[in-house]
Amino acid sequence: MRKVMTGHKAVAEAMRQIEPDVVAVYPITPQSEIAEYYAEYVHDGIVHTELVPVESEHSAMSACVGAAAAGARVMTATASQGLALMVEVLYIAASMRLPIVMALANRALSGPINIHCDHSDAYLARDSGAIQIFCESAQEAYDYMLMAQRVAEHDEVRLPAIVNLDGFTLTHSSQVVEPLPDGVAKKFVGNYKPFYPLLDVDHPATWGPFAMPDYYFELKRAQAAAMEKVPAAFLEVQKHYSKISGRRYAGFVEGYKLDDAERALVVMGSTAGTAKAAVDQLRAKGEKVGLLKVWLFRPFPGKEIAAALAHVERVAVLDRALSFGAMGALYCDLAAAFVHAVHRPTFVNYIYGLGGRDTTVDQLVQVFAELKDAHPDEGLRYIGLRE
Amino acid sequence: MKEIRWHGRGGQGAKTVSQILAQINLREGKHVQAFPEYGPERSGAPVRAYNRIADEEIVIHSGVYSPDIAVVVDETLLESEKPADGLKPDGVLIVNTTCSKDEIRKRTGFRGTIVVLDADRIAREAGTGFANVPMLGAVAAVLGTEWKLAEEELRETMGEKLSHEVLEKNVAALRAGYEAAKGVRGGR
Known part of the structure; x- marks a missing residue:
């Protein structure tokens, strides 16, 4: 019920x-x-x-x-x-x-x-x-x-x-x-x-x-x-x-409109839901975007993630914590998963939502827009930060 | 999807009725969310609470910035909390006040639909003393919710905690709020 x-x-x-x-x-x-x-x-x-x-x-x-x-x-x-x-x-x-x-x-x-x-x-x-x-x-x-x-x-x-x-x-x-x-x-x-x-x-x-x-x-x-x-x-x-539940749980990650996606976000937790709304908004305009939500963080399902993202051209990895002096932890795990891959998407690492900072659909739509011309060797980017 | 923003003060029960509203909407077969804004909580401080109501599953987990309905449980927040900010131009502003719609329009600058009701008086006359329940009734009416569903939910939720006598007073307060806003459709 x-x-x-x-x-x-x-x-x-x-x-x-x-x-x-x-x-x-x-x-x-x-x-x-x-x-x-x-x-x-x-x-x-x-x-x-x-x-x-x-x-x-x-x-x-x-x-x-x-x-x-x-x-x-x-x-x-x-x-x-x-x-x-x-x-x-x-x-x-x-x-x-x-x-x-x-x-x-x-x-x-x-x-x-x-x-x-x-x-x-x-x-x-x-x-x-x-x-x-x-x-x-x-x-x-x-x-x-x-x-x-x-x-x-x-x-x-x-x-x-x-x-x-x-x-x-x-x-x-x-x-x-x-x-x-x-x-x-x-x-x-x-x-x-x-x-x-x-x-x-x-x-x-x-x-x-x-x-x-x-x-x-x-x-x-x-x-x-x-x-x-x-x-x-x-x-x-x-x-x-x-x-027994009738709800579909199959895999360490959940792909959302990912199959033909050219750009994708990778995120964990409740922001994955907000990201789905951002994907829907852009899909309605004909943009090929998708989402990879990570359920299992430890052990890290690197192989499966690499397979799920193999066809994607540009990927934004969203970390909700800083690893001071290094890239985000989720980003590092993903990068390691792709180190032997023949085709590697262009990866960008975003830090978001620290200390409860709200992350909105509009901001995630903006991340997808930024991904269009993302350069592979950029450092950390931030969502919703005043600088 | 409809989004609602409640403006109240700590202790006035805005959060409580936002949660009861979610349960009423669930009875209608809707998907719902209800969540308060948490800051340093203390009695009397301005608080906000939010509802999302939709026919499809709600996946968004961010805050509400451009609600369809804004509800002001405490009139003294009209100037300081700016309840019309972000409110959709074709939305509804529901205010607990003795002022007229025109006066509220002047004070808020809001050009959309305004609903006024003296929820304090309703609560006093019903013998409950809390304006939140009549305001809940008003919101349910604006949303076009069937009275029967709203009443059933209130009886079930509050019936666990209140005596029969106090429950009946609350039902009367809900009804009076509902009647005061009936006929105004802005919700769906």
């Missing part, structure tokens, strides 16, 4: 249906409402989850690691500075192969302090070893919360997963969302079978050991191997989910 709900309500609904054993969470704008909704479900006896109200996000992720190692299905949610505090422990969660699923209400990192959206928090955790998915809408946030659970817990994967949804733009905006019936969602997510749970005292195992130069490298290589298993698991889960 279609309902009007905010992005955080959509995420909380997915969490209610997943009903993890443990949620350890600390409130931070614009994530707080997710924690509040879930605390209400626990209080009202709607879910039987051990809610751990910790004193910081560092503790939240630490409690998640402890509970997950003990054998529990574990979830959390955070944003910005909260993720910054979690990152130290998130690396450990990934190295211990703990499938902790979290919603990240994307918010700019301080300073200056700001509460609005950009992707600097997600980029901070880029190399943590967590799977990262970006969502265009509240509907996608709901859908990917359920799918992320299955991907993270896949027997060959067992890694933490972050579901990114743009702070305020998606978290606090009421939109039409169609959740699955409880039974269907619960059946899809299924039961979780932990590997070597600490509480299985009859079968003791060592968790989080010290590793010196003689073993550290091999352990990290093994972790990389787990990440390499994500794409196949992701496609398998999408296929199953598309079948």
Whole structure:
């Protein structure tokens, strides 16, 4: 049934249906409402989850690691500075192969302090070893919360997963969302079978050991191997989910009017929707433009992106965070994906939307116009910046 | 697609009714968005909230800059918030005021359709005290929404939180706002 709900309500609904054993969470704008909704479900006896109200996000992720190692299905949610505090422990969660699923209400990192959206928090955790998915809408946030659970817990994967949804733009905006019936969602997510749970005292195992130069490298290589298993698991889960939901999820990226496009934008998150409107506007005038929306950011689907853009002449890559002293992170990943390609489009890197700066259809139409005569060795460009 | 911009002050419930409007529009089978503008929130400070209503899926996630309808819940914002800015020339400006349309036209310089209603008085007489609900009624009327759908949604949404008596007062306030703006079509 279609309902009007905010992005955080959509995420909380997915969490209610997943009903993890443990949620350890600390409130931070614009994530707080997710924690509040879930605390209400626990209080009202709607879910039987051990809610751990910790004193910081560092503790939240630490409690998640402890509970997950003990054998529990574990979830959390955070944003910005909260993720910054979690990152130290998130690396450990990934190295211990703990499938902790979290919603990240994307918010700019301080300073200056700001509460609005950009992707600097997600980029901070880029190399943590967590799977990262970006969502265009509240509907996608709901859908990917359920799918992320299955991907993270896949027997060959067992890694933490972050579901990114743009702070305020998606978290606090009421939109039409169609959740699955409880039974269907619960059946899809299924039961979780932990590997070597600490509480299985009859079968003791060592968790989080010290590793010196003689073993550290091999352990990290093994972790990389787990990440390499994500794409196949992701496609398998999408296929199953598309079948039960009637919504089409097929691939690590979504192309929009891309097949015959001469110019294209590459973007992650809610701005992908605004970009669709820009594409429609220009298509109505006969311009061959398209969009590539990236769902899966980690692991990065370079090959698939290179294939999807192979025929495009000019591409603007939009990063919603600065990597000071370098080009944007998404741009760098894309450039690497094309390094062996025979035909390379001309790439331009735009930085947009920092600290919640609005990005409009008109501005994206303008980006398409600028692309017409883009030169390959230009530096960063900016959208909607006063200079 | 229709876009609406609400002007109110923190605590007057502009955001709340923008969300109820989205639910009413969903009942009509529309695609909807409702979102407030977040700044340093405090009681009494100017706040804006927005609605998008469309027959097709809404993909845009940017702000609203040229609304079809602007709603002023608090008349004291008329000069400072410039609600007519960006409002489409053939749009509708709905103001909670005791002034006449001509006076509002003079104060705002807006040349399109102006709807005036004394939502404060309506709220007082209904016994609710909040102008947001009669303004919601006015917007629903301007949009051409069936009264029955608006009433059903208000009863369902507010019925969870309010006593029967207070709910009936709110329905009366919604109805009075709806009647005050009925006949003005600018929404669709």
